Amino acid sequence: MHMADALLSPVVGTTLWAGTAAVSGYASRKLKREIDDRTIPLMGVLGAFIFAAQMVNFTIPGTGSSGHLGGGMTLAILLGPHAAFLVMASVLTVQALFFADGGLLALGCNIWNLGVYPCYLVYPFIYRPLVGGSKKPGRILFASVASVVLALQLGAFSVVMETLLSGKSELPFGAFVLMMQPIHLAIGIVEGFVTAGVINYVRSARPEILESLAVSRPMGADVSLKKVMMTFAVLAVITGGALSWFASTHPDGLEWSIEKITGKAELPEQEHGIAPALKTIQEKTAFLPDYNFRMGTDFKSVPKKEEAAPSWPGIDAGTSTAGIIGAAIVLGMIMLIGMGIRFFRRRESR
Amino acid sequence: MTFDEKYFDIGRLDRLSYGETFMHRLDPRAKVIGTMLFLLTVISFPKYEIAALVPFLLYPALLVAVGEIPVRFIVKKMIVVSPFAIFIGIFNPILDTRTAAVIYGVSVSAGWVSFLSILMKFALTISAALLLIATTSFSGVCHALRRLGVPALFVSQLLFLYRYLFVLMEETMRIIRAREMRSFGKRGTGLRVFARLIGILFLRTVDRAERVYYAMLSRGFQGDMPSLKRSRMVLPDLAFLSVMIASLWVFRFFPVTDGIGRIAQGLLR
Numbered sequence: 001m002h003m004a005d006a007l008l009s010p011v012v013g014t015t016l017w018a019g020t021a022a023v024s025g026y027a028s029r030k031l032k033r034e035i036d037d038r039t040i041p042l043m044g045v046l047g048a049f050i051f052a053a054q055m056v057n058f059t060i061p062g063t064g065s066s067g068h069l070g071g072g073m074t075l076a077i078l079l080g081p082h083a084a085f086l087v088m089a090s091v092l093t094v095q096a097l098f099f100a101d102g103g104l105l106a107l108g109c110n111i112w113n114l115g116v117y118p119c120y121l122v123y124p125f126i127y128r129p130l131v132g133g134s135k136k137p138g139r140i141l142f143a144s145v146a147s148v149v150l151a152l153q154l155g156a157f158s159v160v161m162e163t164l165l166s167g168k169s170e171l172p173f174g175a176f177v178l179m180m181q182p183i184h185l186a187i188g189i190v191e192g193f194v195t196a197g198v199i200n201y202v203r204s205a206r207p208e209i210l211e212s213l214a215v216s217r218p219m220g221a222d223v224s225l226k227k228v229m230m231t232f233a234v235l236a237v238i239t240g241g242a243l244s245w246f247a248s249t250h251p252d253g254l255e256w257s258i259e260k261i262t263g264k265a266e267l268p269e270q271e272h273g274i275a276p277a278l279k280t281i282q283e284k285t286a287f288l289p290d291y292n293f294r295m296g297t298d299f300k301s302v303p304k305k306e307e308a309a310p311s312w313p314g315i316d317a318g319t320s321t322a323g324i325i326g327a328a329i330v331l332g333m334i335m336l337i338g339m340g341i342r343f344f345r346r347r348e349s350r
Numbered sequence: 351m352t353f354d355e356k357y358f359d360i361g362r363l364d365r366l367s368y369g370e371t372f373m374h375r376l377d378p379r380a381k382v383i384g385t386m387l388f389l390l391t392v393i394s395f396p397k398y399e400i401a402a403l404v405p406f407l408l409y410p411a412l413l414v415a416v417g418e419i420p421v422r423f424i425v426k427k428m429i430v431v432s433p434f435a436i437f438i439g440i441f442n443p444i445l446d447t448r449t450a451a452v453i454y455g456v457s458v459s460a461g462w463v464s465f466l467s468i469l470m471k472f473a474l475t476i477s478a479a480l481l482l483i484a485t486t487s488f489s490g491v492c493h494a495l496r497r498l499g500v501p502a503l504f505v506s507q508l509l510f511l512y513r514y515l516f517v518l519m520e521e522t523m524r525i526i527r528a529r530e531m532r533s534f535g536k537r538g539t540g541l542r543v544f545a546r547l548i549g550i551l552f553l554r555t556v557d558r559a560e561r562v563y564y565a566m567l568s569r570g571f572q573g574d575m576p577s578l579k580r581s582r583m584v585l586p587d588l589a590f591l592s593v594m595i596a597s598l599w600v601f602r603f604f605p606v607t608d609g610i611g612r613i614a615q616g617l618l619r
Contacts, residue, residue: 004435005479006472010394028501037571038563040503044510045559046552051515052522053551055353058544069548078552090507094515097483097491098360100431100476105389168397168468169438170445170461190541197545202552209556323401326611330404334411341415 002110003159005103009166017108023116024089027082047087072118073148074195081119088115109162113155122151137200145192152188156180353526357519366419367487373417378486378494380587384594385482391598392474398463401607403470410477417485428476439468488512
């Protein structure tokens with residue numbers, strides 16, 4: 001459920017990057033005050049642990065397919081929210097760089113979806129109250145399953161929102177939600193059991209490790225509800241601001257089709273995100289502002305183009321034929337350049 | 351992919367970054383900034399744009415050629431992560447059936463256009479990210495991030511993670527082999543055993559972290575990880591960045607592909 005770059009618009013991507021950067025800064029500052037040097041290597045090695053653990057497969061009961069650990073909730077329980085958040089963020093960063101899981105712009109979204117929810121919402125407000133200092137395995141199991149399910153539901157819902165707000169996918173909201181939430185409900189239940197299993201195992205095998213980690217870890221109690229609410233309110237305002245800007249530059253369906261019929265819109269493909277802002281720069285800088293020269297008009301498909309135009313005026317056939325020819329030529333040139341460099345390099349090294 | 355394959359895969363990408371080419375020698379900061387600008391520009395194109403995205407392939411192509419990176423390896427890694435983008439994108443042709451263009455008598459629906467656009471953006475963004483690591487090395491990227499203002503704590507976290515990734519993966523590999531030796535078919539791969547395995551791995555990790563800490567302490571660790579490598583932006587770095595910005599600007603705001611196509615049409619006639 002990693003968000004992908006290709007489905008993102010710049011506004012959504014940078015907004016979530018900003019949100020994630022703010023939370024990372026907060027977590028770093030909190031941690032610096034509360035930890036000793038010892039925790040730094042511990043966190044780093046635990047990041048590698050999560051990474052390695054995610055590569056181990058297990059069989060999901062009843063289905064025969066295999067799954068792997070997500071790990072956000074496990075870390076939050078074992079390390080506390082701040083350290084867990086930074087470890088998750090680092091794991092996702094390495095995954096984005098080495099496996100290109102998601103991508104670098106979507107990294108903000110992914111850290112938000114898989115790090116912020118388990119560490120800063122679910123752990124302090126669901127898991128801790130549910131467990132309440134109890135050491136009974138049954139209680140821990142119940143709390144873990146509930147927490148992981150909730151965290152994954154929030155994450156999955158965010159993937160839906162991020163995709164829809166970016167406007168690159170045609171999926172309607174309802175169908176998308178119906179597709180994402182049940183899958184992640186199943187995953188959440190399984191992962192909840194695994195999380196509880198790990199916590200209970202560590203507690204029974206080496207209780208002193210949990211105790212010693214607990215000394216250096218900031219507890220949920222000092223994360224006050226008020227502060228968290230304030231942070232989320234501020235983030236909501238920022239997000240809302242950015243999104244309303246986005247929404248206002250994105251005419252709704254009705255408006256858009258009216259524009260089409262009356263033929264007022266000049267360049268309707270420029271409706272997304274920062275594109276309008278870029279467009280004004282473009283208009284100031286471009287020496288060929290309206291580049292649809294009438295060169296390809298006597299082309300074969302022109303009459304059909306006239307038919308197609310009212311239903312979908314974003315691309316007209318003249319532009320698209322030129323586009324295809326141009327694309328083929330550019331592609332050929334790029335391949336020639338690449339192969340040329342390779343060829344000369346090999347000759348040199350020989 | 352089996353565990354061993356994943357393990358060797360990371361190692362291979364890491365080894366690629368030891369290369370000694372122009373691309374490898376550029377300052378990591380220049381490459382990090384350049385890559386981010388590249389990604390933002392690619393993503394800023396509207397939903398139905400394909401042709402204007404083609405010139406951007408020049409950047410990964412140049413990185414591959416100059417950086418002497420094997421194309422197959424990168425393409426294979428891209429295919430491995432493609433399912434999510436394809437899975438979400440494939441609904442576009444199904445749901446958006448308005449005719450976008452008629453090319454030589456074949457009508458193309460708007461959904462296919464936007465799906466192709468998603469695939470194109472996917473290829474560009476993923477290859478740019480992979481090639482950044484392949485030409486820069488992970489620690490290079492980390493030190494660049496440090497100097498670009500990312501909190502020191504987070505950067506040392508990344509460096510530690512990376513340093514111990516290989517150690518812990520070998521540990522995990524041994525655990526998995528032991529599990530495979532003792533389990534026949536699907537037996538022993540269930541949830542209960544898995545939770546135990548992860549628990550054991552966690553305990554070993556904590557013990558290892560303790561030893562690592564003492565070892566570092568005896569070598570003068572004070573909570574920071576300095577780098578001895580040169581890091582000054584010199585002429586090639588600045589040249590790289592300015593060429594990058596200039597070409598991104600041209601490819602974003604001028605219809606390069608279209609123009610070439612029209613000139614070719616004019617010549618053919």
